[in-house]
Amino acid sequence: AKGIRVAIDGPAAAGKSTVAKIVAEKSSFIYIDTGAMYRALTWKVLQNRISPEDSQSIVDLLAKTDIDLEQGKSGQRVRVDGDDVTEAIRTEQVTGSVSHIAKHPNVREQMVQRQRKLANKHDIVMDGRDIGTHVIPNAEVKVFLKASVEERARRRYDENMQKGLTTDFETLKNEIEERDRIDSNRETAPLVKADDAIALDTTDLTIDDVASSILEKVNQAI
Numbered sequence: 691a692k693g694i695r696v697a698i699d700g701p702a703a704a705g706k707s708t709v710a711k712i713v714a715e716k717s718s719f720i721y722i723d724t725g726a727m728y729r730a731l732t733w734k735v736l737q738n739r740i741s742p743e744d745s746q747s748i749v750d751l752l753a754k755t756d757i758d759l760e761q762g763k764s765g766q767r768v769r770v771d772g773d774d775v776t777e778a779i780r781t782e783q784v785t786g787s788v789s790h791i792a793k794h795p796n797v798r799e800q801m802v803q804r805q806r807k808l809a810n811k812h813d814i815v816m817d818g819r820d821i822g823t824h825v826i827p828n829a830e831v832k833v834f835l836k837a838s839v840e841e842r843a844r845r846r847y848d849e850n851m852q853k854g855l856t857t858d859f860e861t862l863k864n865e866i867e868e869r870d871r872i873d874s875n876r877e878t879a880p881l882v883k884a885d886d887a888i889a890l891d892t893t894d895l896t897i898d899d900v901a902s903s904i905l906e907k908v909n910q911a912i
């Protein structure tokens with residue numbers, strides 16, 4: 691059978707990873723979170739006190755960095771050189787720096803190479819910003835998820851509450867808008883819908899609605 695590649699792109703906190711995990715699980719595909727890869731690199735850049743603007747040092751660092759995504763029983767674990775950084779890559783500090791690091795063309799080039807290798811091996815669901823446009827332009831299924839920034843901030847807020855974190859709603863909203871702004875305006879592989887991607891506005895949809903409609907496309911592609 692031919693491999694099926696599902697590309698899910700969209701702005702920050704649009705529900706991509708939640709939906710991608712469900713689609714992957716129901717289809718027995720491998721889920722690859724490319725945002726986690728950029729976050730893992732960002733974590734290491736900050737650990738090494740390298741400036742987010744120093745793209746050459748960042749590329750050199752990335753070249754000797756092992757980033758491993760694995761599906762454990764309790765969800766996805768992210769490892770950098772063997773260290774579990776699953777929680778560490780979700781801090782405000784990493785979130786606030788990741789877009790500055792992800793904008794460098796030479797950094798993206800190396801990341802995209804790694805992502806293509808991962809995509810070649812299996813049936814996969816990959817989420818990010820440039821999967822349908824650059825990483826896997828010939829993906830069998832391409833989806834672009836959107837939602838109003840208010841709704842995205844509300845979801846992130848609720849998610850944080852469930853983890854026992856109280857966050858300021860306006861701060862969350864500003865962080866999301868700022869990240870979208872940098873991701874959409876960078877020169878290399880900006881956040882944009884692929885012409886042939888299906889756009890889904892999830893503002894008024896449930897997670898299950900979104901997952902079912904993507905699963906329908908996957909079943910048509912098999």
Ligand code: C5P
Binds near residue numbers: 702729873
């Ligand atoms: O998906 P997530 O919000 O965790 O991604 C974190 C950041 O990583 C994004 O804001 C973006 O700057 C970068 N990213 C990217 N290309 C991807 C995935 C993520 O530039 N394919």
